[in-house]
Amino acid sequence: MIAIGLEGSANKLGIGIIEHNTETGVVKILANIRHTHVTPPGTGFLPRDTAVHHREFIIPVIKEALETSNVKIKDIDVICYTKGPGMGAPLVSVAIVARTLALLWNKPIVGVNHCIGHIEMGREITGANNPVVLYVSGGNTQVIAYSEHRYRIFGETLDIAVGNCLDRFARILNLPNDPSPGYNIEQYAKKGEKFIELPYAVKGMDVSFSGILSNIETIANEQLSNSQYTPEDLCYSLQETVFAMLVEITERAMAHIGSKEVLIVGGVGCNLRLQEMMAQMVEQRDGKVFATDERFCIDNGIMIAHAGLLAYRTGFVTPLEKSTCTQRFRTDEVHVAWRDT
Incomplete structure (x- = not known):
């Protein structure tokens, strides 16, 4: 099973493509592309400017991820995106693209908790x-x-x-x-x-x-x-x-x-x-x-793809009409169905 993940909760725009072998349990990272909105020294990044950055670069970064992974659109099983937490405008910009791709490609969509993405990616990479x-x-x-x-x-x-x-x-x-x-x-x-x-x-x-x-x-x-x-x-x-x-x-x-x-x-x-x-x-x-x-460690699309695919394999799908964003999406709100008690 293959998932593409779209991350854009802050100034990092990340697209990741991951493959889960459901028989062997082997996880393959096929692409992990990132583009950062960098501001001048002494300044922070504002939601509006960050959203503009994400809208400008997300299509080229998606294309680069598809080329890097050598994955065809027909091979993708699910589209995963960051639902929250994060900055409102950047989150919405990326969610709109995820929703559009789901319609264009006729694929299911999964909204992912950003924090859960970090945790599950960390567990997978380190073996903790x-x-x-x-x-x-x-x-x-x-x-x-x-x-x-x-x-x-x-x-x-x-x-x-x-x-x-x-x-x-x-x-x-x-x-x-x-x-x-x-x-x-x-x-x-x-x-x-x-x-x-x-x-x-x-x-x-x-x-x-x-x-x-x-x-x-x-x-x-x-x-x-x-x-x-x-x-x-x-x-x-x-x-x-x-x-x-x-x-x-x-x-x-x-x-x-x-x-x-x-x-x-x-x-x-x-x-x-x-x-x-x-x-x-x-x-x-x-x-x-x-x-x-x-x-x-740094925000990336592969963690969203991985956590989203874990949820998707348990039968979880986000209905298109509920593929919104939640700026204050708590870590403990997520039902972690893929782990044993």
């Missing part, structure tokens, strides 16, 4: 069995574990996501957005020497980042002028603080469910320092950390 999942990206921060056909949220951000916190601080420092603000903060942090104590906002199993961002923004405006701290020091201090918070709540979830596995997914999951800090904690619990590289 039943991990505690740390999902960290520009729009989401959640600690998740599976139980009774649902991905249960144990803890999450109370305000902004950790990726959003890092991205906004990158704008304060006027760091480039290519390849991503978070990546450039990571490179700066490697050169940091002075640790600046910042607020540590863990509240039970939840975390809060907006106060930390406000605090370090004030420090940046005050201290950079007199050279007491370098931009590298600030990036280092911010990373160490927010990642320590994430490691703490992940460890608490591990203890609660008795798991020895941690799977890190989402764009921030590419950060090698986060992976290193998590590995140090998990090693003390005789466990193992699973993570993927930028091909699968």
Whole structure:
């Protein structure tokens, strides 16, 4: 069975084509093409401009994915698209294309939860069995574990996501957005020497980042002028603080469910320092950390195709009249019929 996945919940436009061998269980990635809307340093990406980018590039990217995979339209079994969560205008732009293709090609359509796509792709690539999942990206921060056909949220951000916190601080420092603000903060942090104590906002199993961002923004405006701290020091201090918070709540979830596995997914999951800090904690619990590289951590179409095909194989199809978008589509709203209890 072959699925094509369309992802466009933020500034990454991704088209993926995947094949599931239902007899052997082998999964083949046939194409994973991505095009990113990059804005000038010191700026973020706006929903309207991002939607324009997606509309401009989605047809060429689909054609490239079909050429790369050598898959014919007649061979595709289902069209999968990101239903949410994400930014409204970009989501709708991609959903309209998915709906149009479903009509033109006479194919069924499946709306996919973006978060579930990250989790299932991470499980497939790494081989993690039943991990505690740390999902960290520009729009989401959640600690998740599976139980009774649902991905249960144990803890999450109370305000902004950790990726959003890092991205906004990158704008304060006027760091480039290519390849991503978070990546450039990571490179700066490697050169940091002075640790600046910042607020540590863990509240039970939840975390809060907006106060930390406000605090370090004030420090940046005050201290950079007199050279007491370098931009590298600030990036280092911010990373160490927010990642320590994430490691703490992940460890608490591990203890609660008795798991020895941690799977890190989402764009921030590419950060090698986060992976290193998590590995140090998990090693003390005789466990193992699973993570993927930028091909699968960063938003991509292949994760949507994979999760959508898993759902489709259980008989799930999104009726055309309900192939809409939901900006606040919760991870725990999805019935995970393809996993055992």
